[in-house]
Amino acid sequence: MPILQEFKYYRPTAMSEVLKLMPKYKQPLILAGGTDLVNNLKTEVAHPDAIIDIKGIKALQGIKFNNNILTIGALATFSDLIDSKIIHSKFPVIAEVAKTVGSTGIRNRATMVGNICSAVACADSGPVLAAYNAKVIVQGKNGKKKIPAKEWFKGNKQTVLKKNGIVLAIEIPLPANKHAGCFVKMRRYSGEDLSQASVLILALPGKQYRIAFGAVGPIPIRANEIEILLNGSDPTPELIDKIKDLIPSVISPITDIRATKEYRLHMCRIMFERGLKAAVSRLNGTGPVYGCNLF
Amino acid sequence: MKIKTSFILNGHKILIDIEPQELLLDVLRDRLGVKSPKCGCDRGDCGSCTIMINGKTVRSCLVLAIEVDGQKLTTLEGLMQNNQLTPLQQSFLRNNSFQCGFCTPGVILSATELLERNPRPDEDEIKEAIAGNLCRCTGYQPIIDAITHLITTQNSSPSKEKRKGVKS
Numbered sequence: 001m002p003i004l005q006e007f008k009y010y011r012p013t014a015m016s017e018v019l020k021l022m023p024k025y026k027q028p029l030i031l032a033g034g035t036d037l038v039n040n041l042k043t044e045v046a047h048p049d050a051i052i053d054i055k056g057i058k059a060l061q062g063i064k065f066n067n068n069i070l071t072i073g074a075l076a077t078f079s080d081l082i083d084s085k086i087i088h089s090k091f092p093v094i095a096e097v098a099k100t101v102g103s104t105g106i107r108n109r110a111t112m113v114g115n116i117c118s119a120v121a122c123a124d125s126g127p128v129l130a131a132y133n134a135k136v137i138v139q140g141k142n143g144k145k146k147i148p149a150k151e152w153f154k155g156n157k158q159t160v161l162k163k164n165g166i167v168l169a170i171e172i173p174l175p176a177n178k179h180a181g182c183f184v185k186m187r188r189y190s191g192e193d194l195s196q197a198s199v200l201i202l203a204l205p206g207k208q209y210r211i212a213f214g215a216v217g218p219i220p221i222r223a224n225e226i227e228i229l230l231n232g233s234d235p236t237p238e239l240i241d242k243i244k245d246l247i248p249s250v251i252s253p254i255t256d257i258r259a260t261k262e263y264r265l266h267m268c269r270i271m272f273e274r275g276l277k278a279a280v281s282r283l284n285g286t287g288p289v290y291g292c293n294l295f
Numbered sequence: 296m297k298i299k300t301s302f303i304l305n306g307h308k309i310l311i312d313i314e315p316q317e318l319l320l321d322v323l324r325d326r327l328g329v330k331s332p333k334c335g336c337d338r339g340d341c342g343s344c345t346i347m348i349n350g351k352t353v354r355s356c357l358v359l360a361i362e363v364d365g366q367k368l369t370t371l372e373g374l375m376q377n378n379q380l381t382p383l384q385q386s387f388l389r390n391n392s393f394q395c396g397f398c399t400p401g402v403i404l405s406a407t408e409l410l411e412r413n414p415r416p417d418e419d420e421i422k423e424a425i426a427g428n429l430c431r432c433t434g435y436q437p438i439i440d441a442i443t444h445l446i447t448t449q450n451s452s453p454s455k456e457k458r459k460g461v462k463s
Binding site for chain 1: 296298314315316317318321337338339342345351352353354356357358359361362364401405408409422423424426427428
């Protein structure tokens with residue numbers, strides 16, 4: 001399908017050029033990986049008068065770790081996340097998430113920042129960023145701002161990003177040197193399929209937990225109610241059963257072509273239990289290897 | 296407005312005027328006559344439009360042609376050297392790993408990238424690497440067999456063989 005609309009194309013090499021270009025157009029759009037944007041251009045969901053390709057801006061590349069904060073640049077692809085040594089050693093569950101996104105050909109191009117800018121309800125990056133209390137670094141007209149992940153998503157395909165705002169990076173604070181996580185994603189087959197439901201669990205020292213669900217509401221859901229019940233306790237079978245009964249009040253899945261509401265609700269209970277047990281056993285050094293499929 | 300764009304395609308320098316909205320897949324097939332990348336789903340799901348940019352597989356249906364200015368592109372046509380099939384391609388022939396052949400260029404490029412990074416992948420890693428390439432004929436097993444067969448029969452490191460194959 002050809003793209004039937006015309007637009008200007010720019011590939012600046014510095015952020016200062018981007019900031020000068022943006023106000024000159026009514027609907028400028030930023031292009032990084034393009035795996036969502038090019039589809040939106042074909043289907044005319046997006047109508048930009050200018051496309052600003054930021055792949056030439058070196059400052060937006062890379063994954064860094066300083067002062068216990070992980071910084072994922074706007075140009076870091078999911079393949080970069082999977083290959084990153086620092087993610088492998090400090091935040092392995094981020095690589096576990098990244099491995100479930102699309103296929104290698106998509107992951108070589110698609111960025112995590114692009115994923116949260118598209119902000120579709122089933123975006124795989126949502127739960128992990130919610131659980132880690134990540135911050136989105138935005139360059140606006142009046143300088144830089146840090147927006148907490150829980151405020152970032154406004155609805156399906158909606159974020160708080162204002163016109164002419166650009167996401168520079170995502171910051172993720174290390175919650176504890178020794179911590180573990182687990183991401184369980186429900187999908188029909190690997191390689192392409194979008195998430196039908198997902199759960200991300202972090203197990204921290206001192207019996208502290210963080211739980212987030214994806215694709216079962218318009219935005220990622222951080223399950224504070226569950227965390228309150230779990231924190232300070234071992235996940236006994238009785239406690240897990242109690243929490244599983246609480247899950248339907250925490251999430252709000254819909255029925256669509258990929259799964260029914262009832263199926264998603266049912267599977268979230270199972271995925272939560274599997275994910276929690278895996279995260280806790282990983283914290284104790286005995287869990288399944290990161291990246292294995294628990295669904 | 297057309298913009299002068301240049302890139303290396305299978306070792307040859309290409310200079311071409313491109314409209315910003317032209318898709319890389321269409322430019323390769325319709326303007327440059329490179330027919331191995333195919334248009335299947337046209338939305339990045341099926342992998343039949345797979346090509347390599349700087350040695351990494353991408354979906355050429357999701358790339359604007361203008362984005363690849365200054366990059367090195369490899370399509371299936373560029374894997375051969377001196378008209379010789381790569382060992383991986385020969386293994387596909389030996390194992391009857393295709394019927395209609397529509398998915399094959401993408402599958403071979405994905406497998407080439409895998410072996411380049413990981414010369415001894417296990418079956419799960421092979422499946423993961425080709426998971427984004429849909430085949431509607433063979434049922435995948437002959438494809439997996441071809442890759443496995445190559446790994447088990449080759450004495451020299453497959454990664455070196457592949458590195459020679461990829462011109463980018």
